[in-house]
Amino acid sequence: xxxxxRRSVEHWTNSDVFLSDIDFLVIGGGxxxxxxxxxxxxxxxxVWLCEQASPGHGASGQNAGSLHFxxxxxxxxREDGVGRExxxxxxxxxxxxxxxxxxxxxxxxxxxxxxEGGLMVxxxxxxxxxxxxxxxxxxxxxxxxxxxxxxxVQALAPYLSPDILAANFMADEGHADARIIAPAFADxxxxxxxxxxxxxxxxxxxxxxxxxxxxxxKGEEIQTVTAAKVLICAGIWSPQIAAMAGxxxxxxxxxxxxxxxxxxxxxxxxLIQHVGRRLSIKQTAAGNLLIGGGWPSRLHRTGSGFDFSxxxxxxxxxxxxxxxxxxxxxxxxxxxxxxxxxxxITAVTQDQLPVAGEFPSLPGLFCAAGGSAFTLxxxxxxxxxxxxxxxxxxxxxxxxxxxxxxxxxxxxGFMGR
Amino acid sequence: xxxxxxTSYDVLIxxxxxxxxxxxxxxxxxxxxxxxxxxxxxxxxxxLRQPPVSFAAQNWVDENSYRPLRxxxxxxxxxxxxxxxxxxxxxxxxxxxxxxxxTTSGADGLQELSAAHVLIAAGCYDMPYPAPGWxxxxxxxxxxxxxxxxAQGIVTGEPIVFAGTHPLMxxxxxxxxxxxxxxxxxxxxxxxxxxxKSMIRHCATALRNGSLLGEAGKAMMDLRRAGVPVRFxxxxxxxxxxxxxxxxxxxxxxxxxxxxxxxxxxxxGFLPQSDLPRQAGLSVRWSSPSGGWATCHDQWMxxxxxxxxxxxxxxxVAGAPIARDEGRIAGLGIAAALGLITNRxxxxxxxxxxxxxxxxxxxxxxxxxxAAPKQALDRVAAxxxxxxxxxxVSASAVxxxxxxxxxxxxxxxxxxxxxxxxxxxxxxxxxIRMSAxxxxxxxxxxKGFTGRFPARPVSIADLLEKPxx
Numbered sequence: 001x002x003x004x005x006r007r008s009v010e011h012w013t014n015s016d017v018f019l020s021d022i023d024f025l026v027i028g029g030g031x032x033x034x035x036x037x038x039x040x041x042x043x044x045x046x047v048w049l050c051e052q053a054s055p056g057h058g059a060s061g062q063n064a065g066s067l068h069f070x071x072x073x074x075x076x077x078r079e080d081g082v083g084r085e086x087x088x089x090x091x092x093x094x095x096x097x098x099x100x101x102x103x104x105x106x107x108x109x110x111x112x113x114x115x116e117g118g119l120m121v122x123x124x125x126x127x128x129x130x131x132x133x134x135x136x137x138x139x140x141x142x143x144x145x146x147x148x149x150x151x152x153v154q155a156l157a158p159y160l161s162p163d164i165l166a167a168n169f170m171a172d173e174g175h176a177d178a179r180i181i182a183p184a185f186a187d188x189x190x191x192x193x194x195x196x197x198x199x200x201x202x203x204x205x206x207x208x209x210x211x212x213x214x215x216x217x218k219g220e221e222i223q224t225v226t227a228a229k230v231l232i233c234a235g236i237w238s239p240q241i242a243a244m245a246g247x248x249x250x251x252x253x254x255x256x257x258x259x260x261x262x263x264x265x266x267x268x269x270x271l272i273q274h275v276g277r278r279l280s281i282k283q284t285a286a287g288n289l290l291i292g293g294g295w296p297s298r299l300h301r302t303g304s305g306f307d308f309s310x311x312x313x314x315x316x317x318x319x320x321x322x323x324x325x326x327x328x329x330x331x332x333x334x335x336x337x338x339x340x341x342x343x344x345i346t347a348v349t350q351d352q353l354p355v356a357g358e359f360p361s362l363p364g365l366f367c368a369a370g371g372s373a374f375t376l377x378x379x380x381x382x383x384x385x386x387x388x389x390x391x392x393x394x395x396x397x398x399x400x401x402x403x404x405x406x407x408x409x410x411x412x413g414f415m416g417r
Numbered sequence: 418x419x420x421x422x423x424t425s426y427d428v429l430i431x432x433x434x435x436x437x438x439x440x441x442x443x444x445x446x447x448x449x450x451x452x453x454x455x456x457x458x459x460x461x462x463x464x465l466r467q468p469p470v471s472f473a474a475q476n477w478v479d480e481n482s483y484r485p486l487r488x489x490x491x492x493x494x495x496x497x498x499x500x501x502x503x504x505x506x507x508x509x510x511x512x513x514x515x516x517x518x519x520t521t522s523g524a525d526g527l528q529e530l531s532a533a534h535v536l537i538a539a540g541c542y543d544m545p546y547p548a549p550g551w552x553x554x555x556x557x558x559x560x561x562x563x564x565x566x567x568a569q570g571i572v573t574g575e576p577i578v579f580a581g582t583h584p585l586m587x588x589x590x591x592x593x594x595x596x597x598x599x600x601x602x603x604x605x606x607x608x609x610x611x612x613x614k615s616m617i618r619h620c621a622t623a624l625r626n627g628s629l630l631g632e633a634g635k636a637m638m639d640l641r642r643a644g645v646p647v648r649f650x651x652x653x654x655x656x657x658x659x660x661x662x663x664x665x666x667x668x669x670x671x672x673x674x675x676x677x678x679x680x681x682x683x684x685x686g687f688l689p690q691s692d693l694p695r696q697a698g699l700s701v702r703w704s705s706p707s708g709g710w711a712t713c714h715d716q717w718m719x720x721x722x723x724x725x726x727x728x729x730x731x732x733x734v735a736g737a738p739i740a741r742d743e744g745r746i747a748g749l750g751i752a753a754a755l756g757l758i759t760n761r762x763x764x765x766x767x768x769x770x771x772x773x774x775x776x777x778x779x780x781x782x783x784x785x786x787x788a789a790p791k792q793a794l795d796r797v798a799a800x801x802x803x804x805x806x807x808x809x810v811s812a813s814a815v816x817x818x819x820x821x822x823x824x825x826x827x828x829x830x831x832x833x834x835x836x837x838x839x840x841x842x843x844x845x846x847x848x849i850r851m852s853a854x855x856x857x858x859x860x861x862x863x864k865g866f867t868g869r870f871p872a873r874p875v876s877i878a879d880l881l882e883k884p885x886x
Contacts, residue, residue, distance in 0.1 A: 054827035061830050179830040187821065198822065262838055262874055286808070286833065310698075314870050316511070323877050334878035340840065341870045 020211045022046045024388060025227035026194075027202055027214075027241055028234030029053075030060035032368045034185035035381030036231055036388075038107065041194035043389050048225065049189055050197045050216060056182030058235045062344030063374050064258050064292040065178035066271055066280050067100055067113075069093040070120050070145055070170050071134055072372070075352065085353050088402035089372075090141040095399070096379045097172045103378055107188040111181050112285055118173025118271035119157060121164045121329060127276040128166045134275070135168050145170045157270060159332050173271045175282040175290075178374065205230065205244040207362060207417070212245075229388050232367040236308055236347040242367065247359055248411040251347040251370050255297040255312035257322060258344065261336040263287035272329065279325045281333070289336060295322040297343035312343040346371065356380045356403040358387060361412045367405055418453070418460070418494055418501040426452045426500070428751055429519055429532040431507050431693065434462020435486055435737045436538035436729030436744035438493040443748025445498040447757040452500035452530070454507055454521055457568075462540055463560060464737045465490055466568045476595075478567060480588075482632055486737055502530075508871035510535065510697040512722045522871075526879045534724050534751045537712070538744060539690035541730035544707060544790065545843040546581070546683040547812070549802040550656030559682035563589045566596055574679025576601035578665045580653040581684030583788040584633050589682065590645065591636035600645045602676050604667055606685075606793045608650035619783035626780045652796065656681055685790040687734040688846060695868025699725060703860045704733045706789045708846045710865055717750030717763075718743055726751060735781035742774035798851050805844040807837020815851055823856040825849055829866060838874060841866045 026037045029051025037049040051057070075086050097115075104111050122128045131147050138145040145168050153160055153167045160167075190196055203215040203222070211226045232241045232249070242249035268283040278293035295318035300307040319341055326333045348371045349355060356368040366388055368380045380403075386396040397404075428444055430437045433455035444451045453460065459467040465478060465486055478487065493499065502521070505528065509520035512535075519530045543558025550556060555574050559581065565571040576599040579586040590603045605612070616623050623630060637647055654673060655666040664675045688709030691701060695710060700721035704711035711733035718726050728747040729740030746767045753763040797804070801813045810832050818828050825848050828834060834848055835841035841848075845866050853860045 054822045054824040056830060057824070057827065179833075183821070183827065183831050199824075261877070286836075311867055313511075319870070320881060324881055327877065327881060334876075334881065336877055337874040338871060338877050338880060339838065339874050342867070 020226040020228045022048050022225060022227050024048070024229050024231065025050065025212065025214055025225065026231045026233065027205075028058075028232065028237070029055040029182060029186055029196070029198065030058050030233065030235055030373075031056070031182050031185065031377040032060075032233040032373055032381050033231070034182045034189055035378050036233065036368070036385050037189035037194040038185050038192055039382055039385035040388065041189050041192035043385070043391070045389070047189070047194040048197060048227070049186065049194050050200050050202060051186075052199070052201045052234075052237070054183075054198050055186035055196070056179070058237075059344055059346045060182045060235075060374065060377070061178055062258070062342065063178050063346065064280055064282070064290045065112075065175045065374065066273075066282065066292075067115060067174045067176055067375050068118060068271060068273060068280070069097055069143060069173055069375065070118065070168060070273070071138060085351070085402055086137070087141050089353070090138065090143055092376055092379055092399065092402070094142055096376050099378045099382065100176070107185065109184040109188060111184055112177025113174070114176070114269070114285070115172055115174035116269040117169060117171045118273065119153070119160075119167040119169055120273040120275050121153070121160065121167040122275050123163055123165065123328070124276065125165065131166055131168045131275050143170065144172065157272075159267065159330055160272070161329055161331055164329065168275070175271055175284075177284065202241055202244065205241060207245065207364070210364075212364060229364045229366065231384060231388065232365070233369055235369060235373075236345045238347065238367060238369040245362060245365055246415055246417040247362055247365070248408055248415065249355065249367060249369070249405065250408060250411065251349060251355070253299060253306055253308065254346045254348045255299045255343060256292065256346060257295040257297045257314065257318045257341060258290065258292040259319070259322060259341045260339050261289040261291070261333070262339045264289065264336060274325065274329060277325045278322070279329060281326055281330060288339065289333065291322060291326045291333070293322060293325070295319075299345070308345055312345060314341055314343060351407075354380070354403045355405050356384055357397070357400045357405055359405050359412065360409055361415070362417070418499040419497055420501060423450075423452070423500065424528070424530050426450050426530070426532045427755055428452075428534045428536060429454065429517075429530055430536045430538060431519075432462065432538035432540055432729065432731075433457070433460035433501070433503070434464060434538060434540050434729060434740065435489065436740040436747075437462070437536065438489055439741045439744030440536050440538065440728060440748035440751070441499045442489070442493060442496060443745050444752055445496050447752045449752060449755055449757055452502050454502040454505055454519075454530075456504065456506050458503045460493060460501065460503070461490055463564060466564050468568050468570065472570065480632070482629065486741070489741065506873045507693055508873050508875050510693050510725075512697055512725055517724060520871075522873065522875045522879065526882050527875070534726065534754065536726040536728060536747055536751065537693055537731050538727070538729040538740070538747075539693060539731050541687040541689050541709075541734045542842070543683065544686045544688050544709070544846065546685045546790075546793070547797050547802045547804045547844075547847060548653050548656055548683070549800060550658065550662070551683065552803060552806045553656055553658045553662045554660070555658065555662030555680040556656050557680070557682060559586045559589050559684035560687070562680070562682040563592065566593060566598075570596075572596060572598035573682075574662065575599040576678050578676050578678040578681045579603045579684060580606070580651070580665060580667075580681060582606045582790050582793055583684045583686050584784065586682065586684035587633050587636040587640065587647070589684070591639045594640060594643045594645060600640065600643075601678050603640060603645060603647045604651035604653065604665070604676075605647075605649045606652050612649070612787050615783065615786040619779070619786065622779040622783045625776070629780065652793065685793055686788050687730065689731050689734055691731070692840070692842070692868060692872040694720065694727065694731065695865070696870055696872055697725060698722065699727070701865075703849070703863060705860060706785055706791060707734060708790075708850065708860075709734075717753075718747035719750060724754070735778060736784070739774050739777045739781060742770040742777070745770045746774070794847070794850055795854075798847065798854065804847045805832075805834040805837065807839050807843070808833040808835075810834040810844070812847070812851070815848060816855075819852060819855040823852045825852050825864065826866060828852065835866055
């Protein structure tokens with residue numbers, strides 16, 4: 001293997017590493033993978049981005065593209081309420097706001113970013129109290145969220161139901177175009193020198209000495225590559241990849257439902273969410289209304305488990321439940337035509353917190369997956385890339401501590417390699 | 418047939434054309450409770466599209482070749498045991514181990530139906546041919562023109578030009594001419610010599626099907642007699658007009674010849690209706706050479722999903738006689754699956770239909786060969802024409818994206834090609850052909866768009882008024 005001269009990476013490399021074919025192997029061409037590859041390649045390192053289909057094929061291209069920075073409904077549902085994790089996530093959200101504001105300029109590509117504000121609405125007095133508590137916590141954490149009353153809601157968004165009693169407004173919220181974001185980052189990564197291997201699967205991944213060796217398959221073509229460090233950001237496929245390296249990465253599939261209406265004239269600049277119900281509504285630049293919010297679909301099953309290769313089946317109750325909630329929040333939705341309902345699989349952890357960072361039991365192996373990876377994706381990509389490059393490492397470690405895979409050490413301690 | 422308000426049947430048949438009728442008749446004869454659902458008010462399918470009952474239609478599809486189909490239609494309409502559910506679109510099919518559920522959408526909103534067996538006999542549609550100018554009012558599928566004539570007695574803007582590769586346009590042009598419409602020209606894309614070569618390749622079949630070919634020959638004679646030029650080797654370059662069609666430009670780029678016209682019927686072949694089979698997860702295959710997705714089936718016309726059956730053009734566009742045979746075979750297969758007849762009986766009774774289907778398949782293969790649209794499609798694939806009319810995506814935008822990925826679903830996400838109101842019914846076939854060519858792959862290895870609910874756009878208020886079960 002030939003020795004490759006590098007510019008900016010001396011401070012993390014060691015003599016063994018110089019024997020690797022490439023510096024970094026990024027597994028998974030979604031938003032996080034493509035953006036990480038862009039950061040890593042921009043630092044002058046040799047990066048391969050391996051994607052089993054095409055960039056954005058998985059959850060990054062299937063989700064509804066919300067940029068939501070208020071504390072999520074699913075965290076409010078937890079018995080212990082918004083805990084320390086919530087505050088740390090809020091800190092990441094603050095960074096994410098800055099990241100999204102500057103992304104299009106940084107990569108020089110249109111990502112359909114619209115940050116014109118988000119409203120999280122309430123229908124009942126109890127929900128209003130929840131909004132107020134939440135806003136107080138968010139303000140304390142440095143998120144600019146304010147509770148507005150029915151009249152203010154109507155003034156801001158007259159198309160919302162008069163039954164909405166209040167809303168939490170955050171000016172930074174909005175949406176980006178999930179269709180194009182991963183391909184745009186993959187394109188930027190390639191311009192920065194990364195190599196994209198599409199339609200390529202990882203057949204094996206193991207650590208040999210100080211290096212990682214991966215076998216990559218594209219149809220009949222098979223190649224083996226060694227890398228100094230590896231990032232697993234393959235969404236719901238991440239646990240399978242981690243298992244190749246002999247590690248537990250306990251992520252669970254969450255098969256969800258999204259809906260799109262036919263195009264209509266622009267009227268909705270905001271992201272609409274509900275504090276007590278599963279709902280997100282936004283209008284794309286093309287004019288379609290996207291309606292989602294975490295309604296379940298049904299995974300297909302194989303003899304031994306779930307089948308991630310097939311789109312989950314639509315659950316009729318989710319479809320009508322989602323649309324009913326949308327109409328109760330924004331009655332005008334009823335006048336529109338449903339164009340398409342689709343399903344996709346995101347990955348969540350048991351504690352609902354994302355995973356991003358290095359595995360303590362297998363140094364050099366990093367992961368970034370598990371929930372909120374659209375809104376927080378660019379930030380995870382930036383911080384994990386910093387960790388991999390040993391660039392402002394302490395700062396990145398501190399910011400990602402809430403998401404560190406160190407919390408799986410109790411499981412990985414049992415794993416011999 | 419009778420109007421009916423039941424919601425549960427032994428068999429639900431989607432499509433009241435020759436295949437659906439034939440299956441329903443076989444099933445009704447052995448006592449199965451079946452209903453036929455159709456988007457049209459009256460049965461007949463596209464080939465026997467009926468005018469409204471209040472119309473006094475004279476000489477309605479009175480050509481000889483329609484006779485057996487008209488006879489079947491009459492029997493079907495008089496069979497009281499068959500429930501007729503007209504003017505409804507099937508927007509969803511959820512197969513299940515305990516039976517299948519079907520969602521229909523009509524003027525009264527949504528309806529939920531269930532049955533142990535579902536037969537999809539949804540027919541085909543004109544292949545959208547995106548010649549520059551194809552989105553102008555007055556440019557349409559030749560089949561659509563024929564439908565306007567059959568169902569409404571309407572002749573589109575005159576004079577009319579027909580352009581394409583498929584010989585069916587001769588028959589349509591002759592029908593329109595006979596009905597008093599002025600036809601300016603029938604222009605075959607391919608040369609007579611190329612077409613002749615196809616016929617020679619299939620000469621045994623050509624001889625055996627003399628009467629059908631004779632009909633095309635007669636149509637040509639009728640047209641000539643009416644002074645309508647039928648020309649060969651006339652590739653369509655462009656449809657011109659400012660806000661509606663005013664002309665068709667033929668020939669090579671350096672010798673363009675314009676035929677002035679008020680409307681143009683494009684006839685480059687037909688694509689199987691595949692929204693419902695794909696949404697329900699049935700296995701499909703690329704239907705060469707005309708394209709589109711044909712649903713796979715076994716020898717009894719059962720699809721890859723148990724209890725879901727297919728017949729007619731849904732399985733590949735091959736014409737009404739084959740559709741009828743397939744409908745009969747499917748009907749007998751379903752009757753046997755329901756235990757209403759023995760397998761042996763089904764086998765015995767299906768034998769003659771298999772025989773005639775096999776013979777007709779050879780003729781269909783010859784027609785496919787004659788009508789092969791590849792050259793004509795390659796021409797538009799290399800142009801800057803709009804291929805996705807809903808989202809206004811050009812062939813050049815697609816070509817540019819194909820440089821970075823040839824995954825059709827990725828190209829769709831990046832360009833929006835296929836994301837509009839028609840959900841790819843117009844453009845998917847072009848995108849797949851362009852992607853296969855860019856990658857140097859065979860079309861049979863390509864994957865298409867992911868089929869999703871609803872098969873047709875549906876009002877959200879309707880959906881909520883009558884929620885799915």
